[in-house]
Amino acid sequence: MVDYSKLLQNLEFVNISTDEFTIFEWKPPRSLKSYILDLNVVKQNPVSNIFFHIFRGNMKIVHIRSKNLIYTAGSNTEIQFQLLEALIEQVSKVFNEIYDIDSYIKYGNFSITVFNPFKDEINKIIKNFNSLDLVNEIMVPCRVCNTVLSITVKRSFIENSESYPVPLVYNHKGHAILCFIDKNYAVRGVELVNTTG
Numbered sequence: 001m002v003d004y005s006k007l008l009q010n011l012e013f014v015n016i017s018t019d020e021f022t023i024f025e026w027k028p029p030r031s032l033k034s035y036i037l038d039l040n041v042v043k044q045n046p047v048s049n050i051f052f053h054i055f056r057g058n059m060k061i062v063h064i065r066s067k068n069l070i071y072t073a074g075s076n077t078e079i080q081f082q083l084l085e086a087l088i089e090q091v092s093k094v095f096n097e098i099y100d101i102d103s104y105i106k107y108g109n110f111s112i113t114v115f116n117p118f119k120d121e122i123n124k125i126i127k128n129f130n131s132l133d134l135v136n137e138i139m140v141p142c143r144v145c146n147t148v149l150s151i152t153v154k155r156s157f158i159e160n161s162e163s164y165p166v167p168l169v170y171n172h173k174g175h176a177i178l179c180f181i182d183k184n185y186a187v188r189g190v191e192l193v194n195t196t197g
């Protein structure tokens, strides 16, 4: 079993922003890095309710715009994008349970220090990630690598799907495979696919 809490030690930051400014940021202890330039890139994307994946230098960044907020998480390349998505989904769920963010934004005059205690919630999410049961690992053979790959799959992605099996592209080491996953997380087929972009 993958120790996701340990894997999430590769996390560089979690940011929650409005279009104007950051209202919350989590970074690992002792990190002095700034991600303002990365967040400026993220903010330029106006699309809502879709996860976007970007590479910035040797960092992976996932972001989503949902209601009035933009949620962003960055890590080194050890973490798969689906794990970052699952993390953001949980962060946004807990954040919205604790804070009535619409009221804060509507009335405007709040200090972002009210969100500081949320750092403990992020630490809790990371520490308890395995027990939250938000992701599954599937084992998929790749005939290019000639090995069996462990691919992290977000449970919400499978469970909210309208039809099965669900297609998922895994991009790795300069090539990509397309896997078909059924609702029991069994892999029903794997194809090598060409990609461009």
Ligand SMILES: [Zn+2]
Residues within 6 Å of the ligand: 142, 143, 144, 145, 146, 172, 173, 175
């Ligand atoms: Zn491969």
